[in-house]
Amino acid sequence: MAASxxxxxxxxxxxxxxxxxxxxxxxxxxxxxxxxxxxxxxGNAVLVCHALSGDAHVASGxxxxxxxxxxxxxxMAGPGLPIDTDRYFVICANVLGGCSGTTGPGSVDPxxxxxxxxxxxxxxxxxxxxVQARLLDSLGVDRLLAVxxxxxxxxxxxxxASRYPERVNAVVAAxxxxxxxxxxxxxxxxxxxxxLADPAFNGGDxxxxxxxxxxxxxxxxxxxxxxxxxxxxREKFGRRLRDRDEHAFEFVSEFEVESYLAYxxxxxxxxxxxxxxLYMTKAMDYxxxxxxxxxxxxxxxxxxxSDWLFPTAQAREIVRVLLERDAEVTFAEIASPYGHDAFLLxxxxxxxxxAAFLARALEDGRCLGGAL
Amino acid sequence: MAASxxxxxxxxxxxxxxxxxxxxxxxxxxxxxxxxxxxxxxGNAVLVCHALSGDAHVASGxxxxxxxxxxxxxxMAGPGLPIDTDRYFVICANVLGGCSGTTGPGSVDPxxxxxxxxxxxxxxxxxxxxVQARLLDSLGVDRLLAVxxxxxxxxxxxxxASRYPERVNAVVAAxxxxxxxxxxxxxxxxxxxxxLADPAFNGGDxxxxxxxxxxxxxxxxxxxxxxxxxxxxREKFGRRLRDRDEHAFEFVSEFEVESYLAYxxxxxxxxxxxxxxLYMTKAMDYxxxxxxxxxxxxxxxxxxxSDWLFPTAQAREIVRVLLERDAEVTFAEIASPYGHDAFLLxxxxxxxxxAAFLARALEDGRCLGGAL
Numbered sequence: 001m002a003a004s005x006x007x008x009x010x011x012x013x014x015x016x017x018x019x020x021x022x023x024x025x026x027x028x029x030x031x032x033x034x035x036x037x038x039x040x041x042x043g044n045a046v047l048v049c050h051a052l053s054g055d056a057h058v059a060s061g062x063x064x065x066x067x068x069x070x071x072x073x074x075x076m077a078g079p080g081l082p083i084d085t086d087r088y089f090v091i092c093a094n095v096l097g098g099c100s101g102t103t104g105p106g107s108v109d110p111x112x113x114x115x116x117x118x119x120x121x122x123x124x125x126x127x128x129x130x131v132q133a134r135l136l137d138s139l140g141v142d143r144l145l146a147v148x149x150x151x152x153x154x155x156x157x158x159x160x161a162s163r164y165p166e167r168v169n170a171v172v173a174a175x176x177x178x179x180x181x182x183x184x185x186x187x188x189x190x191x192x193x194x195x196l197a198d199p200a201f202n203g204g205d206x207x208x209x210x211x212x213x214x215x216x217x218x219x220x221x222x223x224x225x226x227x228x229x230x231x232x233x234r235e236k237f238g239r240r241l242r243d244r245d246e247h248a249f250e251f252v253s254e255f256e257v258e259s260y261l262a263y264x265x266x267x268x269x270x271x272x273x274x275x276x277x278l279y280m281t282k283a284m285d286y287x288x289x290x291x292x293x294x295x296x297x298x299x300x301x302x303x304x305x306s307d308w309l310f311p312t313a314q315a316r317e318i319v320r321v322l323l324e325r326d327a328e329v330t331f332a333e334i335a336s337p338y339g340h341d342a343f344l345l346x347x348x349x350x351x352x353x354x355a356a357f358l359a360r361a362l363e364d365g366r367c368l369g370g371a372l
Numbered sequence: 373m374a375a376s377x378x379x380x381x382x383x384x385x386x387x388x389x390x391x392x393x394x395x396x397x398x399x400x401x402x403x404x405x406x407x408x409x410x411x412x413x414x415g416n417a418v419l420v421c422h423a424l425s426g427d428a429h430v431a432s433g434x435x436x437x438x439x440x441x442x443x444x445x446x447x448m449a450g451p452g453l454p455i456d457t458d459r460y461f462v463i464c465a466n467v468l469g470g471c472s473g474t475t476g477p478g479s480v481d482p483x484x485x486x487x488x489x490x491x492x493x494x495x496x497x498x499x500x501x502x503v504q505a506r507l508l509d510s511l512g513v514d515r516l517l518a519v520x521x522x523x524x525x526x527x528x529x530x531x532x533a534s535r536y537p538e539r540v541n542a543v544v545a546a547x548x549x550x551x552x553x554x555x556x557x558x559x560x561x562x563x564x565x566x567x568l569a570d571p572a573f574n575g576g577d578x579x580x581x582x583x584x585x586x587x588x589x590x591x592x593x594x595x596x597x598x599x600x601x602x603x604x605x606r607e608k609f610g611r612r613l614r615d616r617d618e619h620a621f622e623f624v625s626e627f628e629v630e631s632y633l634a635y636x637x638x639x640x641x642x643x644x645x646x647x648x649x650l651y652m653t654k655a656m657d658y659x660x661x662x663x664x665x666x667x668x669x670x671x672x673x674x675x676x677x678s679d680w681l682f683p684t685a686q687a688r689e690i691v692r693v694l695l696e697r698d699a700e701v702t703f704a705e706i707a708s709p710y711g712h713d714a715f716l717l718x719x720x721x722x723x724x725x726x727a728a729f730l731a732r733a734l735e736d737g738r739c740l741g742g743a744l
Contacts, residue, residue, distance in 0.1 A: 021621035122621040182605035182629040183597060189630045190593045192623065193637075197586040199571055214569040221562045222594065225555060230680070233554035239660070247658055249393035249494040251564065251650060255657065257554040258561045265565075278623060285627065286619055288611070308602070308680075 007067045008033050008056065010101060013134050017096070023121040027110050030135050031101020032056050032093035033067075035077065036085035038141065043365045045141040046088040046358065047132060048077060049149030049156035052223075052280045053272055055100035058092040059085065075347030082347070082355035083148060087362065091139065095156070096131045097123040097280065099273035106208060106273050116275075117204035123279060125152070125287045129159045133167070143167050145365060146358055150174035150343035151310065152280065155287045158318070165295035170361040172354055174302045175343035177314035178289035178321070184309055187226050188281035191219030195274045204275050216274040217265030224264050229306035229339030233257060289318075296327040300357040302350060303333045304342035330357060379439045380405050380428065382473060385506050389468070395493040399482050402507050403473020404428050404465035405439075407449065408457035410513065415737045417513040418460040418730065419504060420449060421521030421528035424595075424652045425644055427472035430464040431457065447719030454719070454727035455520060459734065463511065467528070468503045469495040469652065471645035478580060478645050488647075489576035495651060497524070497659045501531045505539070515539050517737060518730055522546035522715035523682065524652065527659045530690070537667035542733040544726055546674045547715035549686035550661035550693070556681055559598050560653035563591030567646045576647050588646040589637030596636050601678035601711035605629060661690075668699040672729040674722060675705045676714035702729060 013028040033056045038045060048058045050072060059071035059078045077083035083090055094102035097120070105120035136144070147168055149157040154176025161171050180188075195201055198215030206212060228236075237257035241247070244254060253259045299322055303315035312333050319331045334349050336342035343350065385400040405428045410417060420430045422444060431443035431450045449455035455462055466474035469492070477492035508516070519540055521529040526548025533543050552560075570587030572578055597605075609629035613619070616626060625631045671694055675687035684705050691703045706721050708714035715722065 021619075118623065122619075122623075179611060181602060182609040182611065182627070183600075183602045185611070185627050186593070186597045186605065186629050186633055189625070189627075189633060190590060190597070193586075193590050193593065193634075194566055194569075196623070197566075197570065197590060214565075218562060218565050218569060218590070221558070221565065225558045225562070228555075230553060230555045230683075233558065237554040239551060239554065239557070247393075247494075251490065251494075251568070251654065253561075255554070255557050255561075257558050261558055261561060262565075282623070311602075 007061075008101075011135055011138050013131070017127070017130060017134070019121050019127045020124040021121050025103065025121065028096065028103045028131060029101070029107075030093050030103075030131055032091060032135055033058070034139070035059060035090040036088055038089035038139070042140070042142060043145055044088050044362060045136070045144050046083060046090050047136070047144050047147045047160070048073065048083065048090060048092040049128075049132070049147065049153035050092065050095065051149070051151035051153045052277075052284070053268070054153070055098065056092045056094045058090065073344065076351055076354070082351035083358065084355070088145065088358065089141075091136070091141070093132055093135055095128040095280075097128070097276060097283065099276040102131070104273070105204065105275035105279060115205070118275065118278075120275070120279065122282055125155045125159045125283055126163055128156055128283070129163050132156070132160075133164060136167075144169060145361055146170040146172060148172040148174075148354065149176070151176055151340065152284055155284065155289070158289050159287075161297050161299075162290055162292045165292040165297065168297045169365060170298045170300070170357065172300045172302075172357060173318060174350065175304055175307055175310050175340055176318075177310045178318050179287060180284055180310070181314070184226075185285050187222055188285055191222050192278055192281060194218035194222070195278060201274060206274075208273070211269060212274045213269045216269050216272070216277060217262075219277055220265045220268040221261045224261060226309045227340045229308065229337055231306055231337045232339055235337065291321050291325060293325070296322070296325055298328040298361065299330065300353065301329060301331045302343070302353060304336045304338070304340070304346065305333060306337050307340045307342060309340040379433075380473075383507055383510050385503070389499070389502060389506070391493050391499045392496040393493050397475065397493065400468065400475045400503060401473070401479075402465050402475075402503055404463060404507055405430070406511070407431060407462040408460055410461035410511070414512070414514060415517055416460045416734060417508070417516050418455060418462050419508070419516050419519045419532070420445070420455065420462060420464040421500075421504070421519065421525035422464065422467065423521070423523035423525045424649075424656070425640070426525070427470065428464045428466045430462070445716065448723055448726070454723035455730065456727070460517065460730065461513075463508070463513070465504055465507055467500040467652075469500070469648060469655065471648040474503070476645070477576065477647035477651060487577070490647065490650075492647070492651065494654055494658075497527045497531045497655055498535055500528055500655070501535050504528070504532075505536060508539075516541060517733055518542040518544060520544040520546075520726065521548070523548055523712065524656055527656065527661070530661050531659075533669050533671075534662055534664045537664040537669065540669045541737060542670045542672070542729065544672045544674075544729060545690060546722065547676055547679055547682050547712055548690075549682045550690050551659060552656055552682070553686070556598075557657050559594055560657055563594050564650055564653060566590035566594070567650060573646060578646075580645070583641060584646045585641045588641050588644070588649060589634075591649055592637045592640040593633045596633060598681045599712045601680065601709055603678055603709045604711055607709065663693050663697060665697070668694070668697055670700040670733065671702065672725065673701060673703045674715070674725060676708045676710070676712070676718065677705060678709050679712045679714060681712040
């Protein structure tokens with residue numbers, strides 16, 4: 001059983017997906033990419049789970065034209081990198097509810113011929129995992145060497161350990177939490193309120209080329225502040241003015257940090273869907289991890305000192321409940337000024353930990369005769 | 373020269389106010405309240421400066437009907453309280469650009485007969501101080517025993533020391549900063565963006581009873597998160613659901629923190645003007661304090677451990693530059709879980725410091741023969 005690297009693909013699930021909310025989705029498509037080669041013994045498969053605004057394109061290449069664009073974890077996944085596509089068969093799929101190829105609120109409901117919009121069912125992190133499991137079935141991956149994710153991707157990695165403990169050998173949960181706190185829920189709610197208040201939102205029924213751009217941009221601006229640290233914002237922007245020496249005394253973007261946020265907001269609207277933003281944030285709000293009771297995989301839990309969105313205390317809480325269950329846990333808090341974004345940026349120090357953890361998991365699996 | 377307690381009053385300035393932006397306001401009204409009695413020697417006057425959403429009503433009573441409603445610093449100012457209206461003649465005025473009686477963007481421009489809206493000039497913290505100085509002139513207060521303020525009010529207190537060092541004996545700067553950082557500017561900009569994006573905003577030309585309610589509410593929600601600490605939000609709300617045991621799987625407010633924020637947003641719209649919100653946040657963004665070179669008053673600088681909006685490091689920076697100038701500075705960081713709001717809530721511990729500081733300033737003034 002060997003699969004070659006394939007680039008962007010789409011899988012149509014054969015059976016309906018029953019969701020945590022009680023509803024079912026009869027027709028689900030999954031956009032995914034794979035990198036590297038699945039070994040005959042099947043023991044080198046690594047599922048990478050993306051965060052709120054990510055997609056299946058975790059790394060550049062291989063594949064058809066366009067696949068050379070940088071992936072969202074470019075320094076972490078690829079040939080010779082910590083998630084080494086020369087050694088591992090790496091799978092990354094756009095999550096259920098997403099807007100980059102997998103079925104979500106922007107998809108057409110086959111029962112009506114119209115886009116779902118807010119008629120799309122609310123999905124949970126566990127629902128995302130269920131769809132990923134179906135994808136692995138179709139790829140012939142019975143068992144994962146590891147599931148790896150940061151932020152909302154880390155939530156999926158944790159959920160994998162609980163929902164399919166028999167299919168996961170190792171879990172990397174980076175910059176994540178078993179449950180977000182009141183402040184993070186509050187920031188998510190502000191973003192949702194900004195989208196819902198935009199007249200272009202129209203109850204979720206907008207044309208995809210006429211999105212609630214202002215509301216989504218504001219949501220992204222709020223989010224972006226929470227991804228950075230006070231320290232990194234001070235270093236990066238301070239109180240510098242952009243293209244001027246004196247204050248404008250007008251309501252224009254004049255501080256660099258204002259221009260930067262406005263730019264981030266605009267750019268996000270070009271690549272992300274407002275309805276999906278609502279669904280992703282709600283999935284994060286709902287996530288309330290119950291660790292597995294048995295067959296615990298080994299864990300690597302990482303946090304970053306300046307991450308105030310998913311702070312180290314919440315990572316330590318994951319570690320605490322795992323140790324209570326006698327799990328094998330490696331925990332590292334990495335010193336970084338980059339806030340929550342550090343899990344994307346600190347590929348060197350973080351990458352060394354992930355590389356060693358995955359290599360050891362692979363080695364131990366081989367010592368067990370490849371049976372994992 | 374003695375003035376009695378008077379309750380709400382309005383002063384019409386006799387001369388135009390020239391502003392930092394270069395423009396002038398020909399006609400300025402100032403809404404203010406006074407409490408207590410100005411001593412003949414004039415040495416017991418205390419100016420209290422309010423924060424972004426405050427007004428002249430620092431404490432309940434005395435005055436006509438309605439003045440019994442609680443003031444915004446109710447536990448701090450009043451008979452027998454730290455800012456003791458039995459001992460001090462306490463003055464508090466709505467700031468220039470405000471929406472509680474003092475001339476601001478909601479006022480009618482006498483030259484056009486229309487509301488200013490965004491045609492109102494941008495005002496600075498120093499412009500606010502200038503108007504307060506005119507008010508003191510009219511009240512016969514040549515010199516202040518102290519100027520006291522927290523947050524944006526603390527900025528005004530600092531600006532008083534620089535602009536009128538000869539008129540200030542003591543300064544209380546609570547939970548404030550000489551200049552806000554990139555993160556605080558960013559949060560202010562998000563709030564402004566939400567207001568500007570609301571179609572009801574109409575470029576600032578809205579009827580006061582048809583305000584950009586959704587935009588202003590979102591701005592307040594963002595602000596409110598920054599006034600609380602992660603710790604206090606966790607204590608107060610955690611992940612508790614409101615009026616339900618299970619998730620709704622709909623886009624409704626279901627976590628208590630969501631309901632609370634939505635309520636704070638709605639309530640704010642009832643009492644505050646969106647244009648003024650723009651002007652106040654911009655004044656804070658612009659503030660860049662240059663300490664006085666001579667005649668420095670004595671200072672009490674306070675900060676609160678969990679205040680991440682105006683963190684202790686920024687208070688320490690104020691202290692540092694004051695000590696470089698050989699000023700007499702008392703600094704205290706007060707342990708509190710309440711975030712930036714602590715300056716309003718920690719009236720006991722914070723109040724004891726303020727009370728002692730003011731009493732000593734009064735005593736020292738009297739030892740100098742009342743000449744201050």
